[in-house]
Amino acid sequence: MPTLLDAFELKDLKLKNRIVMPPMCQYSVTNKDGKPNDWHFTHYTSRAIGGVGLIIMEMTDVEPDGRISDFDLGLWSDEQIPAFEKVIKGCQAYGAKVGIQIAHAGRKAEDAPKPVSSTNQRFSDAYKEPHQLSTDEVKEIVKKFEDSFTRAIKAGVDTIEIHAAHGYLIHQFQSPLTNKRDDQYGQDLSLFGVEIIQAARRVMPESMPLIMRISAVEYAENGYDLDYSIDLAQRYIEAGVDMFHVSSGGESESGPSHSGPGYQLDFAKELKAALQVPTIAVGRLEDPKLCDEAIREKKADLVAVGRGMLRNPYWANEASLALGGKPLTPRPLAAGYSI
DSSP states (O other), rough: OTTTOOOOOEETTEESSEEEEOOOOOOOOSTTTTTHHHHHHHHHHHHTTTSSSSSEEEESSSSSSSSSSSTTTOOOOOGGGGHHHHHHHHHHTTEEEEEEEEOOOOGTTTTSSSSSEESSSSSSTTTTTOOOHHHHHHHHHHHHHHHHHHHHHHHHHHHEEEEEESSSSHHHHHTTOOOHHHHHHHHHHHHHHHHHHHHHHSSOOEEEEEEEEEOOOSSTOOOOOOHHHHHHOOOOOOHHHHHHEEEOHHHSSEEEEOOOTTHHHEEEEEHHHHTOOOEEEEEOOOOOOHHHHHHHHOOSSSSEEEEHHHTTTHHHHHHHHHHHOOSSSSSGGGGGOOO
């Protein structure tokens, strides 16, 4: 029976434990150039020193106007690759594996002069009215994803995560709430996501696993439910996804009735059971014992800790000690655990 502290393997991705730092936007890019800077280097390498098995770098966008804000990361130019490579190698030097979340915010691109989407309907009155992408423009976006995947691989990532959750562009295409198109992308709501997955698989090594973050439910009136997301995920598996990072919400301003510790665990469990595919659980998983139970009870294969790791870069190390394991930090810090 695996535990939180046990190793995990998927294709060539070999993790020393099952603790994940999920992607969390820092809104800390300077010069609006999309490049990680000293803040990002310290932010990520400190969690690697803290013992986490997998770091997934924050939402990184495929074009400047695809960012939530002008202070987000991007991989739309080869000039950005060296800055990412520095962060990735810095984390890998401490034994962490590194992924990157590639995305497009769609109609939620707050600083874009004219955001784009599957629809021309704005998310809310607080957002701009988007331009509804033409069929040819959709295909151009797919190519931009492919180019960003290529750059991520050149930067040295161990895995890639596609962001298809939280109401961003892929989610906008896969949701019946926001996709009422009459072209091929409206006739098959999974098609945009499928083509992006296929683009990733064209440029990724076959031995590198592909992760997709998905919202299991929408919480919106007439929004999709778990059965819908399971069917959607099956299409994405057939296209080339190896593991799902299971979240929820995004296409509604409303949320769950309960958002306490582990409130999304059952979604990860249901997708894992229905699809026989590895899952990452996320959502208020700050208690090491709860995380360990989730792995032991096979609700998920990996556990992502967001808020807890923002508060404490050494969360993974402290979790190991709390569960009776060994320190996960490097040898120079060993004196901190001697009596």
